[in-house]
Amino acid sequence: MSKFSLYPVTLNGSDIQKKREEIREYFHNTNMIFEKVFELLESDEAFYMKSEITRHPMIFYFGHTATFYINKLINMKIIDERINPDFESIFAIGVDEMDWDDTESKNYAWPKVQDVREYRTKVGELIDNLIMNIPLTLPITQESDMWIILMGIEHERIHIETSLVLHRQMPLEYIKEVSGLTPCLKVADAPKNEMVTISACEVNLGKDSSHNLYGWDNEYGKESLHVDEFQASKYLVSNSEYMLFVEEGGYENEEYWDEEGKRFLDITSAKHPTFWVLENGEYRYRTISKIIDMPSNWPVDVNALEAEAFCRYKTQKDGVSYSLPSEAEYGAITLHVKLKDIPEFDENSANLNLNNFSSCPVDKHNFGGIYDVVGNVWQWSSTPIHGFEGFKVHEAYDDFSVPTFDNKHALILGSSWASSGNLIMKHSRYAFRRHFYQNAGFRYVVSTPHVEDEIDIYESDELVSQYCEFQYGDEKFGVENFAIACAKLASKFATNKGKALDLGCATGRATFELAKTFDEVEGLDFSVRFVQVGSKLKNDGYVAFHTYEEGELFTNKKITLKELGYENLKEKVSFWQGDACNLKPNFNSYDLVIATNLIDRLYSPRLFLDTISEKLNQDGILILTSPYTWQESSTKKEFWLGGYRDKEGREIKTFDALKTVLGDKFELIHTQDIEFVIKETSRKYQHTVAQATVWKKIEL
Amino acid sequence: MSKFSLYPVTLNGSDIQKKREEIREYFHNTNMIFEKVFELLESDEAFYMKSEITRHPMIFYFGHTATFYINKLINMKIIDERINPDFESIFAIGVDEMDWDDTESKNYAWPKVQDVREYRTKVGELIDNLIMNIPLTLPITQESDMWIILMGIEHERIHIETSLVLHRQMPLEYIKEVSGLTPCLKVADAPKNEMVTISACEVNLGKDSSHNLYGWDNEYGKESLHVDEFQASKYLVSNSEYMLFVEEGGYENEEYWDEEGKRFLDITSAKHPTFWVLENGEYRYRTISKIIDMPSNWPVDVNALEAEAFCRYKTQKDGVSYSLPSEAEYGAITLHVKLKDIPEFDENSANLNLNNFSSCPVDKHNFGGIYDVVGNVWQWSSTPIHGFEGFKVHEAYDDFSVPTFDNKHALILGSSWASSGNLIMKHSRYAFRRHFYQNAGFRYVVSTPHVEDEIDIYESDELVSQYCEFQYGDEKFGVENFAIACAKLASKFATNKGKALDLGCATGRATFELAKTFDEVEGLDFSVRFVQVGSKLKNDGYVAFHTYEEGELFTNKKITLKELGYENLKEKVSFWQGDACNLKPNFNSYDLVIATNLIDRLYSPRLFLDTISEKLNQDGILILTSPYTWQESSTKKEFWLGGYRDKEGREIKTFDALKTVLGDKFELIHTQDIEFVIKETSRKYQHTVAQATVWKKIEL
Numbered sequence A, B: 001m002s003k004f005s006l007y008p009v010t011l012n013g014s015d016i017q018k019k020r021e022e023i024r025e026y027f028h029n030t031n032m033i034f035e036k037v038f039e040l041l042e043s044d045e046a047f048y049m050k051s052e053i054t055r056h057p058m059i060f061y062f063g064h065t066a067t068f069y070i071n072k073l074i075n076m077k078i079i080d081e082r083i084n085p086d087f088e089s090i091f092a093i094g095v096d097e098m099d100w101d102d103t104e105s106k107n108y109a110w111p112k113v114q115d116v117r118e119y120r121t122k123v124g125e126l127i128d129n130l131i132m133n134i135p136l137t138l139p140i141t142q143e144s145d146m147w148i149i150l151m152g153i154e155h156e157r158i159h160i161e162t163s164l165v166l167h168r169q170m171p172l173e174y175i176k177e178v179s180g181l182t183p184c185l186k187v188a189d190a191p192k193n194e195m196v197t198i199s200a201c202e203v204n205l206g207k208d209s210s211h212n213l214y215g216w217d218n219e220y221g222k223e224s225l226h227v228d229e230f231q232a233s234k235y236l237v238s239n240s241e242y243m244l245f246v247e248e249g250g251y252e253n254e255e256y257w258d259e260e261g262k263r264f265l266d267i268t269s270a271k272h273p274t275f276w277v278l279e280n281g282e283y284r285y286r287t288i289s290k291i292i293d294m295p296s297n298w299p300v301d302v303n304a305l306e307a308e309a310f311c312r313y314k315t316q317k318d319g320v321s322y323s324l325p326s327e328a329e330y331g332a333i334t335l336h337v338k339l340k341d342i343p344e345f346d347e348n349s350a351n352l353n354l355n356n357f358s359s360c361p362v363d364k365h366n367f368g369g370i371y372d373v374v375g376n377v378w379q380w381s382s383t384p385i386h387g388f389e390g391f392k393v394h395e396a397y398d399d400f401s402v403p404t405f406d407n408k409h410a411l412i413l414g415s416s417w418a419s420s421g422n423l424i425m426k427h428s429r430y431a432f433r434r435h436f437y438q439n440a441g442f443r444y445v446v447s448t449p450h451v452e453d454e455i456d457i458y459e460s461d462e463l464v465s466q467y468c469e470f471q472y473g474d475e476k477f478g479v480e481n482f483a484i485a486c487a488k489l490a491s492k493f494a495t496n497k498g499k500a501l502d503l504g505c506a507t508g509r510a511t512f513e514l515a516k517t518f519d520e521v522e523g524l525d526f527s528v529r530f531v532q533v534g535s536k537l538k539n540d541g542y543v544a545f546h547t548y549e550e551g552e553l554f555t556n557k558k559i560t561l562k563e564l565g566y567e568n569l570k571e572k573v574s575f576w577q578g579d580a581c582n583l584k585p586n587f588n589s590y591d592l593v594i595a596t597n598l599i600d601r602l603y604s605p606r607l608f609l610d611t612i613s614e615k616l617n618q619d620g621i622l623i624l625t626s627p628y629t630w631q632e633s634s635t636k637k638e639f640w641l642g643g644y645r646d647k648e649g650r651e652i653k654t655f656d657a658l659k660t661v662l663g664d665k666f667e668l669i670h671t672q673d674i675e676f677v678i679k680e681t682s683r684k685y686q687h688t689v690a691q692a693t694v695w696k697k698i699e700l
Helices: A016-038 A044-048 A058-075 A085-090 A113-133 A145-169 A239-247 A259-268 A304-318 A327-336 A462-472 A482-493 A509-514 A528-540 A605-615 A654-662 B016-038 B044-048 B058-075 B085-090 B113-133 B145-169 B239-247 B259-268 B304-318 B327-336 B462-472 B482-493 B509-514 B528-540 B605-615 B654-662
Strands: A195-198 A201-205 A223-227 A230-233 A276-279 A282-286 A291-293 A378-384 A409-413 A430-433 A499-503 A520-525 A542-550 A553-560 A573-577 A590-596 A616-626 A666-679 A684-697 B195-198 B201-205 B223-227 B230-233 B276-279 B282-286 B291-293 B378-384 B409-413 B430-433 B499-503 B520-525 B542-550 B553-560 B573-577 B590-596 B616-626 B666-679 B684-697
Touching (some): A016 A113, A044 A113, A058 A085, A058 A113, A058 A145, A113 A145, A195 A327, A223 A327, A239 A304, A304 A378, A327 A378, A462 A482, A462 A528, A462 A542, A462 A553, A462 A666, A482 A509, A482 A666, A482 A684, A509 A520, A528 A542, A528 A573, A605 A616, A605 A654, A654 A666, A654 A684, B016 B145, B044 B058, B058 B085, B058 B145, B201 B327, B223 B327, B239 B282, B259 B304, B327 B409, B462 B509, B462 B528, B482 B509, B482 B616, B482 B666, B482 B684, B499 B509, B509 B573, B509 B590, B520 B528, B528 B542, B590 B605, B605 B654
Parallel strands (some): A499 A590, A590 A616, B499 B590, B590 B616
Antiparallel strands (some): A195 A230, A201 A223, A276 A282, A282 A291, A378 A409, A409 A430, A616 A684, A666 A684, A684 B684, B276 B282, B378 B409, B666 B684
């Protein structure tokens, strides 16, 4: 099975042609494995089944990894043309169970498996071609076009692992055996666990931008931490070791569970780990494609809540304080065993990179006295994922990490049998909500009690903060709050006040303001970094952000739903991530669509304008506001609506272009200027005069 | 003599260490040649002689090429520490005879030759070290730190050539023979010139940013031109051919000379080319270090005015219209002979790269029927230098090209015997004012009469235009013109109204405004792109610029001295290029120094603040205005005055820091806020609230 899964390519080198060939081989290897994983589905029917009610059916994931390439390449302006706009909207988002993901089945008409298969082939040919032909210099950096290709490949590697988990959660009748994807056969009694001492040390987390392997944004930066001497369990907790906890009533005893854990028990009525099956009074074990006798010496698969409950149980039983390791303590373990990174790391020394298609005994892979430091199953940690010092969002994928920096996503460490690509790199960092199932178990530690820092709940992202201040902050130079002014204009001109869409809603202020007059308002933005602010205001009752005063100095501001007077409006608003140039079909039937300061930030404003009338009801109103500040970083010059001279040298102005483009579907009923002021520091502001144009849909 | 001068290094490659070695070798070769050229000076005394009254003495150039490295490296934040701040201010600027160059001897106390020599050694060691150690990826691009080193090397290559011209202009007693720097010995009768037909063709000028050789900013971009069939002289015009013009009274006959030519004759009383010497009724010829019998078959050295006068004379004589070739026609000649670029070009097939230390016969180097297409002497063209489509200033050297885009600088083509490095690259473009002497002669053409486009006299540089609009344009949001408001504040608080310095004067509005109350006002800016606007207003009576309205669309504005009411002020103002952090000693004795929006744009604001009191008279006033918008692109964070937290976590605000830094030399007598508005487009503005602080010098 060796060489079934290739190691990722390094970023440097001197031979460009050779590097292209390496990337191409790695791309096709990834694609091959991903498609093989979907061979596990018994029939086409199985593609439309959901493993969990809160997730999309498998057909979504099958299309998703291909559309990901196209959406990122379009967004980064590396390609101009879509392959299939429908697929690229419905397969675009919804992989994590966030508020703004829409997994309601009724909203989707899923395509045929065969059509998606053909689509995947077309995307594959395009990517193959780009790999061989886009400009390339070495080393590949985060700014390189090739980085976006690598991003697409590593994204698919993640979905290889998560799809295997979803398949394991499917009813058995939908899963078949696939040759080559076979589980480990070594089953025996579990070894007795014991503690290993790890010396005190300094742990330096984070990698440098010049590192030689692809990384996600959360891996870069620096964090240096001192770790006191502590003890770690020699083995991962086995099914056998966990069995005692189950048998001694661990799932019934509330004192082992924290508040989140209790909620989990309430909702799921869980009595044992999810991949255990109780048959005739005996616990058996679900692999991907069958149920086998309990493999006592394999690691138990649990979520973080179960792992923590076990630690509390064991603490009570032994009178010693057990807990999950922190990220730094895990770092100390890797130092203790002098763990090597790939490509030097020998993949046969651990259960990873898809060498097996299941876990294997916890006493098989010895790393100098402590077992399974990497591989077998992921190990839950006590540390919520957060950005290191110097963290910067990668602009092509700004919703990869930031939405998980919420204290609710705990790091999983060390990779599993199903991990490959970036997932098995030493610096990679993945996190899931604590009730999620992955190929994850745990080891416990006895260490100086550490309180995990609460992550700063203030929006520290500079652009998001700036928008929070713009929408929720103070007025300046006597100019009225722009979101409020726009909402007033909308209620003045809207004929009917049913459903409204706030397109490019940013941090959501106008969405709430519109709810004062409309029955239902949807706020939609391309960037989850923005969407989550409105969503947080709705769900948590406040937004908190930094407002910059001078240089790096800022003050904190917190605005509550109550002081905004929005408490009775929150049920009327909802927030969604989406692409205004390729809206999903379920966004429709609006009495009002308002797009404030959006058109000059779209990659293709024509695409948006050409399709928006379909989204409006009879007598529907479209409101655009914009200062028409076209910039090549947002919109390629060939897609500007105005602000340029045509081939005959005539000045093309945006307002005239709007009249031409919208003229046959809309009547222009009003125009006015609306000023707005955006604070950069307490002394520096952007002061802008947007033109608002109000359009009424013509019945054809 | 082969390999005396190395070819420049290419920018790409795969072996970084090898590339460093190549650059190092090329650097030392350049330095060696430059210093050898200065061995021509007979004694240290000669270093203090000026070749021309309008130029600095030779000691300036000897120091200049070394300080250039340091000033650029500091400016680009590649190094933090100066080697010798005094040298790096007095040797910084003044190589072209621009209005803002200060070549008055009384303003300089030149250092000893030996001290400059030691300084050059220190700089050489630093550069050698940087070449081997700064971060380097291949290919080297305009953004690379190594580009700044290559810029310094190529800058020194230019001064090798121009210093040889200056030495040739020195009185002979100051020049000695240096072994290895020997002239060509082949002298004979000149061949009879004739015309060669060059076919019609399309000429594509300009090079791409991915080109494999270093280039100055003016070389990049695109210009495609059609050239009709024309005829070009087979040989460069020889001394013998030009002799007829002189003997037939060419220098006395006004009809051969245009207005600029007549002024040249008036001022210089020239009767023959400058390197001809009339001895006992016979013309002899000045080489660098001696006077020899007239080499009839060498090309004549003339300026563009003389070359054009010759063409008019020959036109009248032959009844055929002769002129200098345009840049495009010269391009057609290079296509005609299929000219190769270095490094493929064989340096022995032309008189260039310092293979000889003089011209050589015009019939020695045959390029497929036409001689000296490159090498021997530069060839004057009729085309004023201008930016190609897509021209972008290189930020490290913004005064290299832009100040010469004034219709007054004509391109010289093809390189000379003294050219090396970038000067002998196929895409290089150099231009001089038409009365300047270089190692330049000419060939003539008979072609379709072409009118050279007048270059757009409007400031099209986006940042300069924005500042012109800011200082000379319309008010917005009811906010008073900032330059006027600052000048009012200054006249209110200044105790004495003698001499004022407007530091960071940008396009010069406040400089003029201050002249309403002060006897004399000096405007100084780091960037010549800005300085030349104020200078143009003073000298030409107007400024003209683009003001952006929407996207790329702009309107033209023209503001005259008369409508500003400044006609009687212009003798009181002068404009200079300089570095506020390292002011030349002759900037002193001010009653007022005003620095508007400067301190947060300096690379080291402390350096400025620590030294500015020395520049002020008793009771002198210092006014600072700033919004304190610190940014790392201008000022490394470690040099910010405020806007950060110190190691103890305390907020450091700029205003407090100013009080600490200035407190022992100044009394703070007034503070107030002053708003200003900068237009980006007709709908987008920067609206800023600067803090003005007024400081009175304390007598110690």
